[in-house]
Amino acid sequence: MATAASEAIKEPVKEPLKEPVMVKGLPYLGNALDMAKDPGRFFYECYRKYGPVFKIKVMGNTYTVLAGSEAANFMGTREGRDSLRSKEFWQGLVDEWGAARTLTGEDGETHQKLRAVMRHGYSKESVKGRYNELVEITDKVIARDWPVGQLAPVVQNMQYIVTEQLGAMLTGTSPREYVKDIRTTILYILNILVTRQRPKWMLKDPRYKYAKNRVSELGRRMIAEYEAGKADRDPARRNLVDDVMEAHARDPDLIPRSDLILSLTGPFVAGLDTVANTVSGFVYAVLKDPEVLKRVQADADALYSKGSIDEADLRTIPNIDGAIMEAMRVYTIAVAQMRTATRDFAFLGHQIRAGELLYVATAVPHYMEEYFPNPEKFDIDRYAKPRAEHLKPGVYSPYGRGTHTCLGKTLAEVQMALTLSRLFYKLDMELESPDYVLETKVLPTPGPSMKFKIRVKGIRH
Numbered sequence: 001m002a003t004a005a006s007e008a009i010k011e012p013v014k015e016p017l018k019e020p021v022m023v024k025g026l027p028y029l030g031n032a033l034d035m036a037k038d039p040g041r042f043f044y045e046c047y048r049k050y051g052p053v054f055k056i057k058v059m060g061n062t063y064t065v066l067a068g069s070e071a072a073n074f075m076g077t078r079e080g081r082d083s084l085r086s087k088e089f090w091q092g093l094v095d096e097w098g099a100a101r102t103l104t105g106e107d108g109e110t111h112q113k114l115r116a117v118m119r120h121g122y123s124k125e126s127v128k129g130r131y132n133e134l135v136e137i138t139d140k141v142i143a144r145d146w147p148v149g150q151l152a153p154v155v156q157n158m159q160y161i162v163t164e165q166l167g168a169m170l171t172g173t174s175p176r177e178y179v180k181d182i183r184t185t186i187l188y189i190l191n192i193l194v195t196r197q198r199p200k201w202m203l204k205d206p207r208y209k210y211a212k213n214r215v216s217e218l219g220r221r222m223i224a225e226y227e228a229g230k231a232d233r234d235p236a237r238r239n240l241v242d243d244v245m246e247a248h249a250r251d252p253d254l255i256p257r258s259d260l261i262l263s264l265t266g267p268f269v270a271g272l273d274t275v276a277n278t279v280s281g282f283v284y285a286v287l288k289d290p291e292v293l294k295r296v297q298a299d300a301d302a303l304y305s306k307g308s309i310d311e312a313d314l315r316t317i318p319n320i321d322g323a324i325m326e327a328m329r330v331y332t333i334a335v336a337q338m339r340t341a342t343r344d345f346a347f348l349g350h351q352i353r354a355g356e357l358l359y360v361a362t363a364v365p366h367y368m369e370e371y372f373p374n375p376e377k378f379d380i381d382r383y384a385k386p387r388a389e390h391l392k393p394g395v396y397s398p399y400g401r402g403t404h405t406c407l408g409k410t411l412a413e414v415q416m417a418l419t420l421s422r423l424f425y426k427l428d429m430e431l432e433s434p435d436y437v438l439e440t441k442v443l444p445t446p447g448p449s450m451k452f453k454i455r456v457k458g459i460r461h
């Protein structure tokens with residue numbers, strides 16, 4: 001007869017693993033139209049209907065979607081790390097550029113080594129002591145691109161600010177004349193080679209070929225400038241170029257010559273769309289709400305009241321910080337991370353098989369009432385204690401999750417806080433009309449449309 005103790009140690013009966021539900025779609029296109037319209041909303045609606053696992057089809061490819069806080073938390077676990085890899089999604093880019101590897105497409109030990117090489121150059125440490133220089137660059141671009149009385153194209157102008165800031169920090173020169181080429185290159189790379197939402201023959205487009213050549217030229221220029229001035233480089237101004245070039249000399253197997261252009265132009269590619277889209281979303285939401293605008297201006301005025309700023313000062317703008325966090329929740333750049341299953345594994349009772357293409361839709365909780373009450377509202381007070389809505393596990397992932405979490409996060413935070421505080425300090429701005437509603441785009445990354453314009457009413461300082 002079974003005793004109570006032997007009952008207790010009996011293995012629980014295991015339910016057989018289920019197959020994820022396939023979301024209905026059109027022949028061949030599958031769910032491509034929903035994805036092209038608003039991938040964040042589409043993943044959210046599927047999550048509500050089917051739960052945290054389902055399958056979708058996009059242009060003939062089937063993807064398993066792991067969604068919600070469950071998926072975000074899974075990415076940070078040992079099992080998640082061992083079950084997911086990035087390689088396949090970035091291989092097209094690596095081949096197209098004749099490289100051996102790229103940081104985003106590596107996993108395991110090589111990925112860790114590359115992250116270690118690039119960690120300092122991608123962090124806010126690389127701009128330490130240079131905040132006032134960044135302010136000066138930002139001021140120059142504001143004076144040039146945001147004339148009083150005119151409508152200014154916000155996303156494009158932000159792309160110039162971001163690129164000039166990164167260029168000055170990395171190379172000491174402005175890569176302004178390359179901004180359009182970087183933008184075109186990102187568009188083609190992400191649409192065709194990474195997310196595969198456009199056919200491969202489009203790589204033959206002369207506009208892409210021209211832009212790619214120009215980005216290569218920028219990379220070659222960075223290498224040449226480094227090599228010419230190696231002996232005189234200032235150790236206090238050590239940046240990603242030093243780190244990558246020294247690692248190449250030390251360990252050419254890890255970073256061969258063929259990988260230098262992609263590695264050195266990486267910050268422009270990684271930073272341009274992401275930061276520019278987020279800060280543009282911020283500009284719209286803040287100008288839409290006069291109360292929030294007042295609070296943002298008050299932060300900016302206090303920050304610059306003493307003339308110069310340092311790292312500690314940038315921590316004293318709670319309204320701007322709250323609005324940046326809210327812009328990243330509402331206008332999430334990376335609504336999902338793309339991965340391949342490295343092995344068969346179970347996710348919440350569902351069978352995922354080795355080789356399956358996956359979307360890990362980590363941003364789904366951003367739009368959920370349960371975590372962010374009244375989620376449609378741009379509410380800059382969500383993040384301060386005691387509410388701190390973002391701190392529930394797995395609910396807030398603007399920078400992704402797991403091993404590939406944004407390496408430029410701290411640098412991006414400095415760029416965003418500094419750019420936005422300076423813009424709202426300097427300029428009195430308004431939307432085209434008070435009832436203007438923001439148009440958004442999806443490709444290459446979701447965000448405000450390039451058509452979004454504001455009017456500069458006057459100079460505040």
Ligand code: HEM
Nearest residue numbers: 103104267270271274275278334399400404406407408412
């Ligand atoms: C609002 C600004 C930004 C957002 C929302 C953002 C978001 C992300 C996300 C979601 C990932 C993970 C992709 C994945 O797992 O597949 C990522 C990776 C990365 N980001 Fe950012 N990013 C931002 C700004 C920047 C900036 C300014 C830089 C550098 C200048 C940068 C550098 C990188 C790099 C190097 C990676 C790859 C990390 C790896 O693969 O290990 N990011 N970013």
